[in-house]
Amino acid sequence: MSTANDSQGLKIAVAIFVSLTVILAVTSYFLYSEYSKASEQLEAARNEASQANQKAQQANANLLSLRDRAGYSNLSDPSAIEQQIKQDQDALVEKLNTELGAAVQAIGRAQQEGATGPEVARFRQNIDTLLQSFRDESTQNPTFKGSLATLASLTANQASLASALATDNVRLRRQLENVNNVNQAELNTQQQAAQQAQDDLASEHRKYETLFDQQRQTIDNLTTQVATLRAENDQLAQRLANQQNAYEAERERLLTQINDWRTRAEKEEGVLDVADGYVTFVDYSTRRIRLNITRSQGARPQMILSVFDADAPGLPTDKPKARIKLLQVNERDSVASIEEEFDKTNPIRAGDQVYSAAWSPTEPQRFALIGKIDMNRDGVDDRDDLIRLIEAAGGVIDYDLPPPGSGQERGELNAGISYYVIDERQPIRTPSNARSVREMSLAEQAFAETKTEVLDRARSLGIRPLPVERLLSSLGYSFGMLIPGEPEATNDRALRNLLNPGGMSAPPPGTEEFERNRQEAGRAAPF
Structure with a gap:
């Protein structure tokens, strides 16, 4: 605004200067033209000219002073000064646009960050209005006074805006201080809790350090004890090994003695065993007899016993007089039927001996079946029938080693077994599916090796061998007898329906077709 006023003053001075020059020229003209008339007025005109000259000089001095004060002392041409003033106004407008635009953006950011007071928005609107007024003043009526007034308004608005922002800033700072105070209080609480937790952790750490030291001391003590116990264990292991060796040697010596005593006893060809009981009464009308065998001795119904003559020494070649089956076992005697x-x-008489190869009044006889057992010598394994006979007589099977195709090994050899039963007889009739030695399968070879090992083991345990023919004789077995557990009667019609389902016919046993089918089934068998 000061620049515009200076330019206006300069224009006025220039106009005055021009007017004075024209007046001076006119005056000189009239003076020269009317010299005669102006002589008397010469002095007055000179005085006036002198005064005008002084005024012109004063106006020129004022113009120069105004030019210097306006900041254009380097310019002498009024048009150049005016042009420079216009350029400076345009530059000022552009600078104000830039600065005030930056101020508006700063105010916008301040509002986004929390400067929400209504005076901030109002002062921002004032900036836009004043800036537009300054633009209009500079373009439509560019006066120095108007520019100064607009700048004064802008300055006042900026001061008010700064004050509002400062006030809002103080409010925000107070809010932030309150928030900081709350946060600081919370932080102090958390720090106290953290310090307490750290103190607790240190306390726990010290406690566990103490426990760790105690445990480490305990471990050291236990390690020392373990080392001592290991040394003692090594000594005990050495002593145990020595004792085991001594035990094995003593066991072998005792087994050798037992085998020797058993061999000597068997060489006497004496009594196989003491009589298990005696016949006290015989009733042939009902085919019932009474025995002195009682329940307390372990007898039970359905047991099969053999009856020998009262004078029989019990030789292996002796044949029993009869086979009986217990029907009723009482506290003082028993009742049996003559089978x-x-x-x-x-005939059976009172006083005859009753004997069972599988049972005794003290404890049952224990047996081991090794290899194929062919009771009727038809070439087919009959171990199931023998097991039923032994169990019917009160005996127990502790170990069984059947041949391939007749079952799985079960039980275990032990020194409590009385006899191991073997069958070394040749079958009377060779089955159609029998194989020669040259055709022995891998399973049969493995079974032969296992059988050899089992026999060696049985002999080392002192178990006495018992041929199956001697066992069958003592059990009262006869060819074609009814084996306990076998069916006593059959339903021929149901059997035909079972063998020939849906009307299909099967070849009867003994025919060539039946034997051919059985041979084919034997070749397809896994053993």
Whole structure:
């Protein structure tokens, strides 16, 4: 605004200067033209000219002073000064646009960050209005006074805006201080809790350090004890090994003695075993007899016993007089039925001996079955029938090693077994599916090796061998007898429906077709 006023003053001075020059020229003209008339007025005109000259000089001095004060002392041409003033106004407008635009953006950011007071928005609107007024003043009526007034308004608005922002800033600072105070209080609480937790952790750490030291001391003590116990264990292991060796040697010596005593006892060809009981009464009308065998001795119904003559020494070649089956076992005696008599000329009498190869009044006889057992010598394994006979007589099977195709090994050899039963007889009839030695399968070879090992083991345990023929004789077995557990009667119609389902016919046993089918089934068998 000061620049515009200076330019206006300069224009006025220039106009005055021009007017004075024209007046001076006119005056000189009239003076020269009317010299005669102006002589008397010469002095007055000179005085006036002198005064005008002084005024012109004063106006010129004022113009120069105004030019210097306006900041254009380097310019002498009024048009150049005016042009420079216009350029400076345009530059000022552009600078104000830039600065005030930056101020508006700063105010916008301040509002986004929390300067929400209404005076801030109002002062921002004032900036836009004043800036537009300054633009209009500079373009439509560019006066120095108007520019100064607009700048004064802008300055006042900026001061008010700064004050509002300062006030809002103070409010924000107070809010931030309150928030900081709250946060600081919370932080102090958290720090106290953290310090307490750290103190607790240190306390726990010290406690566990103490426990760790105690445990480490305990571990050291236990390590020392373990080392001592290990040394003692090594000594005990050495002593145990020595004792085991001594035990094995003593065991072998005792087994050798037992085998020797058993061999000596068997060489006497004496009694196989003491009689298990005696016949006290015979009733041939009902085929019932009474025995002195009682329940307390371990007898039970359905047991099969053999009856020998009262004078029989119990030789292995002796044949029993009859086979009986216990029907009722009482506290003082027992009742048995006569199942079969082998010698009709020598009937059962009171005083005859009752013997069971599988049972004794003290404990049952224990047996081991090794290899194939062919009771009727038809070439087919009959171990199931023998097991039923032994169990029916009160005996127990502790170990069984069947041949391939007849079952799985079960039980275990032990020194408590009385006999191991073997069958070394040749079958009377060779089955159609029998194989020669040259055709022995891998399974049969493995079974032969296992059988050899089992026999060696049985002999080392002192178990006595018992041929199956001797066992069958003592059990009262006869060819074709009814084995306990076998069916006593059959339903021929149901059997035909079972063998020939849906009307299909199967070849009867003994025919060539039946034997051919059985041979094919034997070749397809896994063993």
